[in-house]
Amino acid sequence: MSIEQRPRRCGGWLERLIQHARVRSPWLLHFDCGSCNGCDIEVLACLTPLYDVERFGIVNVGNPLHADLLLVTGTVNRRNARVLANLYRQMAAPKKVVAIGACGLSGGIFREADNVIGGIDRIIPVDCYVPGCPPRPEAIIDGVMRVLERFGTGHPKEDVAKGKGIP
Amino acid sequence: MRRAVIPFGPQHPVLPEPLQLKLSLKDEVVVEALPALGYVHRGLESLATKRDFHQMVQVCERVCGICSVLHAICYCQGIEEIMGIAVPDRARYLRVIWGELLRLHSHLLWMGLFADSLGFESLFMQLWRIREQVLDIQEATTGNRVISGVIRIGGVCRDIDDAQRGWIQTTLAAVDRAVRQIAPVLREDFTICARTVGKGILSAEKARELGAVGPVLRASGIAQDIRQTGYAAYGELDFNPVIETAGDCHARCMVRLGEIHQSIDLIGQALARLPQGAIRNPVHGKPTGETVMRVEQPRGEVLYYLRADGGKTLARMHIRTPTFANVPVLIDLLPGLGLADVPVVVLSIDPCISCLER
Amino acid sequence: MSDLILRGVAGLLAGPLLGGLTSGLDRILTARLQARQGPPLQQPYYDVVKLLAKELVVVNAWQAFCVYSHLFATVLAVVLFALQADLLLILFTEAVGAVFLVMGAMASTSPYSQIGAHRELLQILVYEPLLFLVAIGIYLETGSFRLTAVFQWPVPLITQLPLLFGVLCLVLVIKLRKSPFDLSAATHAHQELVRGLFTDFSGPLLGLIEIAHWYETVLMLAFCGLFWAGGLLPMTTLALAAVMGVILMDNATARLNWRWLLGYGWLAGMTLSLINLIWHFRGAG
DSSP, rough: OGGGSOOOOOOHHHHHHHHHHHHHOOEEEEESOOOOOOHHHHHHHTSSSSTOOOGOOOOEEOOOOTOEEEESSSSTTHHHHHHHHHHHHSSSOEEEEEEOOOOOOOOGGGTTTTTTOOOOGGGGGGGGEEHHHHSOHHHHHHHHHHHHHHHHOOOOOOOOOOOOOOO | OOOOOEEOOOOOOOOOSSEEEEEETTTTTEEEEEEOSSSSOOOGGGGGGOOOTTTHHHHHTTTTTSSSSHHHHHHHHHHHHHOEEEEEEOHHHHHOOOOOOHHHHHHHHHHHHHHHHHHHHHHHHHHHHHHHHHHHHHHHEEEEEOOOOOOETEEESSOOOOOHHHHHHHHHHHHHHHHHHHHHHHHHOHHHHHTTTTOOOOOOOHHHHHHOHHHHHHHOOOOOGGGGGGGGGGGSSSOOOOOOOOOOOOHHHHHHHHHHHHHHHHHHHHHHHHHHHHHHHHOOOOHHHHHHHHEETTTTEEEEOOOESSSOOOOOEEEEEHHHHHHHHHHHHHHTTTTGGGHHHHHOOOOOOOHHOO | OOOHHHHHHHHHHIIIIIIHHHHHHHHOOOOHHOOOOOOTTTTTHHHEEEEEEESOSSSSSHHHHHHHHHHHHHHHHHHHTTOOOOOHHHHHHHHHHHHHHHHHHSSSOOHHHHHHHHHHHHHHHHHHHHHHHHHHHHHHHSSSSSSSHHHHHHOOHHHHOOHHHHHHHHHHHHTTOTSSOSSOOOOSSOOOOGGGGGTOHHHHHHHHHHHHHHHHHHHHHHHHTTOOOSSSHHHHHHHHHHHHHHHHHHHHHHOOOHHIIIIIIIIIHHHHHHHHHHHHHHHHH
């Protein structure tokens, strides 16, 4: 599996232990940012017996203060942009963001609608994009796993994007 | 205790969707509930003037991912009425099958979330496990798990072959058995009854007055189901609206439980009588005229108003969704409830915020 | 003396070792009961290490103080148990720890946290008297509050005080935050208060609360074990049986509200304890 193949960062045993724990225990926060529900129910389906992401230690905590991963579905509009930025700010470092579905990537089918700003990355930095309308649960799990690899290697880019779209 | 205001949402684990309820509490009892909307508003109706009327089928499906096929059916029926297109018999039956599959998975999904709002996590897991079988049928017949994209103006674009028919029947029989096994828990379990019986009672008069639709209305004892008007192939199938009379959260749950069996039965009937022939009639020209079309969704009656003046795009599209009709009911039910009952009552109307705000 | 130190160290280690494993076992069993595979057994350790290494966000200085006090008091209670001290002293220490957690939650302004704290206080009001009734039952049976006497008692207490063991299991349901009485904070955030009591604790502080919860679990299970204190094996068997019962209960019920907790939990607990005590008195008299 891909987690095992990630390049190991040099460091003391404590650092390695922490990295290991971070990869094995991602708590996620799901925010529906104006999606049509298609992606939301697929995110929820990931928690249920057939897909059971608790195998990987993933728990849906529903509280930004506790979460490591932010899963965002849907387009950003002028009202929820602030909520999204706020949730991201409330999360404690290190944190990662996964944008789910065509709408979360670019605005998708609603791109030209009146009240749509666009994809999630207009407001907050995104670490992984999961395409699909809606993406299958397998794709969502794969996206989350790819982000977890980055907990092990990269340095988190914590700066909040300039936020072209925030009203 | 002093009055506390709880911002219930827009991000809250009980609601997968961003509805905000500002709850004023006094000793954990709701005094006032104010909904704050707009978090999912996309301005979808405006797309009707920007996209080709054929493309709008796909947009309508994405008004809401859990009611998708039925939005598309309603839109297509409206356009077909304006343009005077006859839909082939086989397509009408296929629309019924996919519509009822959607109702089936939507109700199972709702029931799981309802159990979750009661703090009954294992029931949530079991119900969603059953639901996966319905999604398997959706995937095998339409190619996608949630948003199917099979409805077209003038018919449908995919067919169900004979081998699939048998397999669908056996899978649905398994779903039926599994739901029957779980039903006593929902109906009689002590803790579930303690949380749902007598909570959020809506009388029949009040339901009419507030304009409730769908299972909320039927749980108050009013037998009104838009499927009775006989659109698609419903006129040729046998069914009666499921009703309950208590009007509380438990009754709403029981109505949906009854409708799960009803949907399985309707799919069985439609599969048995599926006529041979074409699945799609060609569409020529551009629509001119206006119409109102109603369809029964899992959450109740959806209403489409369409106006076209001969162009490539429509001149106006308006959608009145079932949740829009049921929110006044919710606001009426909440005051006087304990905080612990709020998620239960909110979920009992099966709120679909992306439908509500479009 | 060296014996005492050894026992103290054993008590200190019991929390992270036994508590963490119980928590992991709990998650696996719960998942299996829900037709899922569940996380690996060592999952709680991953969670705690990750939490401890997260960025520290303190809403208010009192919060941190209360968490440290909460942890200290619960660890002390377990160590006192390992030293076979006085039962009442252990109970009081444990109660102090529980109250500090409530104070920590009250120190923040979030309404979820506040209401969670109120509910936790109600829970403490329900289970503390019941715990003391259990202790009194043990005293009446063995003639001493000291654990050394309890451990030397020849007959398993469960044969004499079966109803009180039932009461202790009820307390266990509340203490482990399980359905139907997971009012103030559920293990998973699927409730109206998000995570109730824990809403405003994050990162390292939440990790410390989790460790304190392990110690609490060990303490409660050790209490259960007291009812068959004829060595390590019977104690563990009884404690495991109690945990299994609680997990089964958790997966077979919906959450009830605080009226039910007061009306049924408290009333049932009180009645059971009193019946057992009166019956025991008459038997002794």
